[in-house]
Amino acid sequence: MRLLTILSCFLILSVSYSQSPKLKLNLDETGKTYIKGSVRAMFWARYMDMNPGTTVNGELTDNGVDFSIRRIRINLKAQLTPKLFVYGLFGGNNVNIATEKEWRFGVLDLNAEYTFAPEFAIGIGKNAWEGLSRNLVRNSGTLMAVDAPLYSLLSVNKNDDVGRGFGIWAKGQIGKFDYVLSLKKPVKYGVVAQEGITDYALNNPRMRSSAYVKYEVLENESNQTAYSGGNSTYLGKKRLLNIGIGALYEPKMMSRLENGEEQLYDFKNWAAEIFYDTPLNIEKATALTFYLGYYDTNFGKDYVRNVGANDYTDGGTSFNGSGNDYPMNGTGNTWFLQFGYLLGKNMLGSTSYRGQLQPNIAIQHSNFDALADPVTVYDAGINWYFNGHSSKLSLGYQSRPIFEEQSSGIISKKSRKGQVVLQYQVIIN
Numbered sequence: 001m002r003l004l005t006i007l008s009c010f011l012i013l014s015v016s017y018s019q020s021p022k023l024k025l026n027l028d029e030t031g032k033t034y035i036k037g038s039v040r041a042m043f044w045a046r047y048m049d050m051n052p053g054t055t056v057n058g059e060l061t062d063n064g065v066d067f068s069i070r071r072i073r074i075n076l077k078a079q080l081t082p083k084l085f086v087y088g089l090f091g092g093n094n095v096n097i098a099t100e101k102e103w104r105f106g107v108l109d110l111n112a113e114y115t116f117a118p119e120f121a122i123g124i125g126k127n128a129w130e131g132l133s134r135n136l137v138r139n140s141g142t143l144m145a146v147d148a149p150l151y152s153l154l155s156v157n158k159n160d161d162v163g164r165g166f167g168i169w170a171k172g173q174i175g176k177f178d179y180v181l182s183l184k185k186p187v188k189y190g191v192v193a194q195e196g197i198t199d200y201a202l203n204n205p206r207m208r209s210s211a212y213v214k215y216e217v218l219e220n221e222s223n224q225t226a227y228s229g230g231n232s233t234y235l236g237k238k239r240l241l242n243i244g245i246g247a248l249y250e251p252k253m254m255s256r257l258e259n260g261e262e263q264l265y266d267f268k269n270w271a272a273e274i275f276y277d278t279p280l281n282i283e284k285a286t287a288l289t290f291y292l293g294y295y296d297t298n299f300g301k302d303y304v305r306n307v308g309a310n311d312y313t314d315g316g317t318s319f320n321g322s323g324n325d326y327p328m329n330g331t332g333n334t335w336f337l338q339f340g341y342l343l344g345k346n347m348l349g350s351t352s353y354r355g356q357l358q359p360n361i362a363i364q365h366s367n368f369d370a371l372a373d374p375v376t377v378y379d380a381g382i383n384w385y386f387n388g389h390s391s392k393l394s395l396g397y398q399s400r401p402i403f404e405e406q407s408s409g410i411i412s413k414k415s416r417k418g419q420v421v422l423q424y425q426v427i428i429n
Contacts, residue, residue, distance in 0.1 A: 038429035042070040048419040053317025068096035098312035128226040129169040131210030132246040139227035146396030159186035198303040201255035214244035236279035236287030254300035265300025284344030302370040304330030319403040326400040332368035358383040373413040
């Protein structure tokens with residue numbers, strides 16, 4: 001079944017490519033109805049300082065070098081009529097030394113949307129539409145940093161599927177306002193309640209509702225798909241200043257035992273953010289990208305979750321867990337700052353065009369109730385664009401805190417570890 005899905009997608013893309021220089025097949029003479037595809041892959045080479053006590057196949061490991069495919073995506077868009085739009089996204093994440101033999105290629109998104117007017121459209125299916133923040137729904141193909149800000153994927157792979165789920169949504173643009181309302185049925189998931197430990201409740205999952213609205217001061221962003229915006233850098237192609245606010249709510253999502261009695265907690269979140277992306281010098285093609293967001297998240301009493309991107313390791317002895325895990329999200333609040341500057345075309349040689357460089361930084365600063373110290377994660381990197389996001393080489397360094405649980409029960413920060421990632425991204429569209 002998996003092989004059939006892959007072959008079907010590639011067949012459709014091949015037919016499209018034979019009809020056009022791009023992977024697009026027009027369904028009418030005007031090009032207003034069409035089927036369009038793209039293929040994307042992100043390749044990693046990484047050096048990682050492991051968390052204390054990390055093992056790989058039971059062997060204690062302090063550091064390691066690995067190679068992997070961080071993401072694979074096959075994207076299909078079909079504007080079947082001027083009003084009816086169908087979207088499909090297929091692929092998966094983290095093809096590494098732990099998952100290489102059993103990696104799953106799956107349906108990430110498959111949905112249909114009907115547009116009544118630019119101000120109102122409604123859709124249904126498996127989707128990534130959700131409120132709260134532009135970082136909760138991101139286009140991983142236009143990221144500025146080596147990787148996405150994963151703190152915003154609040155329940156990833158717990159009661160959702162890589163941040164996606166089945167549901168309905170409404171969206172639209174009213175002048176300078178852009179909004180989305182989403183209702184989803186979470187994945188059936190939960191664990192047996194434990195004394196003093198907050199985790200996902202083992203019950204019938206309640207509906208998850210969310211809403212997001214942004215005011216677009218300058219140009220408007222596309223809202224054709226859930227991934228049109230996200231944590232993107234437009235490389236000077238647009239002039240944007242967006243101010244957004246959102247909220248997300250799911251009743252009775254979490255639970256714990258208190259003196260043998262189960263306590264249920266609602267999942268309650270809100271966020272506010274500002275995003276600025278603009279060209280600076282048209283002739284030199286320089287540009288600036290800036291993001292600042294505040295997130296207030298509530299999973300219930302003292303919840304915190306350790307997550308590590310593309311981790312292939314086993315156990316660890318610190319509170320963080322193994323590999324490159326760290327307290328990614330939990331009950332508390334998070335500030336996230338990101339900044340990048342696209343250097344001019346002549347920086348790599350004035351006689352011929354050799355691409356552009358974009359240094360960038362990001363800081364996550366979280367205060368979680370369960371931890372005595374804040375979680376501050378630093379990312380610094382540089383992108384080398386050979387052909388925009390379609391062909392780029394990125395180098396990034398991340399510094400993360402290591403937490404230890406003391407005999408008194410206090411969880412505090414003790415040291416820091418880091419990792420270096422060299423990434424190449426290619427997009428065929």
